Amino acid sequence: MLKNKHIAGSCVISNGIVIRNRCKEFESSHTNLTDVLLSIYQHYQFSYPKFYKMDNLSKLGWLAAEILLKDRSVKVDYKPEDTGIILANTNSSLDNDLKYQHTISDIPSPSVFVYTLPNIVIGEICIRHHFKGEHAFFIQQKFDAGFIHNQVSYLLDNDILQACVCGWVDVLGEEYKAALFLVEKKETEKSIPFSAENMDLIFNKVNKLR
C-alpha cells in the first residue's frame, strides 16, 4: 500500500563543504580528503575512537550519517528492526582495495583488508545507530535518485521498515561525495516530500556552492 513519505533531513559532504538540511554548515580549510574528514570530525566534536580505524569510505559515510542524525532521536522513535539503510556508489571499495594492494608487497595489512568491501560502511553506520532492519549496497554508474526512491518506497510501503537512511557515499582517491537522506512516514514542519526530484535537487545543490 502506498504511503506518504518524507525527507526528514539530509546531509551532503562534497568539496570540503558540509550541507545539512540544505544549509551550509561547515567548510573545511583542507584539500586532502583524509584531512577534510578529520577536520569535519573535529568541528562537530564527535567522540568515536573507532573512526580513526576506518577507511575513507567508511569515515565519509559515518560522518554524513552522524551529521544527518545528530538532532534526531531515531534510536528512541523506532525499534532497531524498523530502521534500515540503502546506499549506492560508483567506485565500490576500490579506494581501499588499491591501498590494500600496495600493502601486499610488504606485509598484507589485516586492518586495511577488513575494509575491502563497500558494505562495510553500512555496517559501521548500523552499529553506531543501532539499525537492524533491511540494508543493501548497490554499485551504479551515477547517482540514480529514481532507483533509490523505488527501493526505499518498497521497504516503507510494505512496512518492512518505518524509517530509512538512503543515498550515495563514494570515494576514489581525492574524488568523493556523500549525500544521505533520512526518510520517514511522518511529516514535520521541516520535512519535504520524498521524491527522486527532491533528492536530485539536494544532491546537486553543492555544485552551485563551489
Next chain:
Amino acid sequence: MSSTVYIAGAGVISAIGNNTAEHLAAFKQEQAGIADITLLDTIHKGRLPVAEVKLTNEDLIALTGLVNHNGRTALLSLSAAQEALADAAIPNLNTWRTGFVSANTVGGMDKSEDFFAAYLADNSKGKLRNVYDHECGSMTEIVADSLGITDFMTTISTACSSSANAIFYGARLIKNDVLDVVIAGGADALTKFTLNGFNTLMILDEAYCKPFDEERKGLNLGEGAGYVVLVSDRVAKTLTKPLYATLSGYCNSNDAYHQTASSPDGTGSFMAMQGALKKSGLNPGDINYINLHGTGTPNNDSSEGTAIKRVFDPHYPPMSSTKSFTGHTLGASGGVEAVFSVLAIKHGLIYPNLRFKTRMKEVSFEPETHFQANQPVKHVMSNSFGFGGNCTSLIFSAV
C-alpha cells in the same frame, strides 16, 4: 508451524574421507586430514598446512558424473548431496515438493583464479567459460540440476555459519509447509583467494591447529561438503530406514562487534546457544555433546569458550572441535558438522579434539581428547560462528 523436522539422510566429503563410512573410520583411528598442500597451486605450498580432499577434480568428475562443470565447489557439493539423497532412500521422491538449500562462500573462485592468471598476462587470453560460474548461486544451480531438483533452490552465504543457516532455513521451509523434503548444507573448495585472505588476517597456524588449547595459534583451512536430508512428518512416515534425528532447535544472532572478530564476551555465540536451547525446549543439562565451532584462532575459541561458560557453567557436556580433523571448511563447516552431529546420535559417539594439551586460562573445562563409542548421546549442539558476527547454533535430538 509446530511440525517436527526429521533428518533422514546424510552425506559428507572432507579431508578425512569421501563418505560417512570413511569419516567414522578416521574418527575411530583419530586420523587427521591436515597435511602439506598437494593439489592447490599456491606460493604457500610447503609452509601452510591445509586439509585438502584427497581427490583431484578429475577424480571428483569420475565419482559424481558431473561432466559439464569442473568447479571444485560444485563437484564437492554434488558428491556429498548425492550420498545424502541416496542414504535417505525416500520412496517416490518425485511425488514430494523437494528443495535444495545450499551454502558456499567461494563459488567458482578457483576457476576465476585460472582465468585471471592467463588474462592478466595477456588480455586477449583467458577462457571466459572459467568465469561463467563465478558467483555462489551457480554452484547450487549446477548441483540442483544434476540432482533433478526443480521445485525450490536457494543459496546462503553468511561466511562460516552459511550451511548451518541453510539447514535451519530448510527446516523452516518444511515447518511452513512450503516443501516436504529439503537437502540442506553446504560446500566450499580451497582457493588461493581464501588462503591468502586468511593469511592476511594472520589467523592461520603454520603447524596443525590446536582448537581450545591455551597454546593455539590459528586455524588450518580445509575443504569439503556436508548435507542432511530434512523431511516432514508426512514423508518420515513413508520411510523404511530409521531416522537419524530431529532438528529440535536453531537460532541465529549477530553481535555486530567487528568485521571478522567475535566480541570478547561471546555475546553473539551466547545468544545463539541460548536461543537454540529455548527453541528446543531443552535445558543446558540435556545436551550430551557440543560440536564446537572451535576454529583454533585465539579470538574464536576464547569468545566461544566464554559463551559456553555463560550457558553451561558448572555442568559441562563433552565437547570437541572436529576441525582438528577436517580443518576449517568455511561455508561447508556447518553442513559437515551437522552430519557429524547426527552420526554421533545414531552411533552414540563422542569425537576427540586432537592435539589438545593445555586448558585455556579463561575457562574451567576441557574438550574430549579420545574417541568414545557407545555413549548415551541424545541431544547434540552444533555451533557455527561466522565473520560479520553471524552466529548460529543448531540442536539435533534423537527420535
